[in-house]
Amino acid sequence: MEQIVNLHIEKLPEGVYLPTSEEIPGLVAQGRTITETLEIARDLAKKLFEVQAGRKISPEEFLKQAR
DSSP states (O other): OOOOOEEEEEHHHHHHHEEEEEESSBBOBOOOHHHHHHHHHHHHHHHHHHHTOOOSSOOOHHHHHHH
16 A cells, blocks of 8 residues: 655755655655655655554564664
């Protein structure tokens, strides 16, 4: 199921993009381009939804994969 999530994307002085979302606590990522940033944020949002719903991976496994 697809969901629409609002992202706030900020360009940092280092030249990278930082997406966050008030709708998904914990969604903070970083990308070199807008496209890469959106892809990373999309993947992270899916994982956060899976953890929240108790499917597929545990919070511990999620944190291991995020590192």
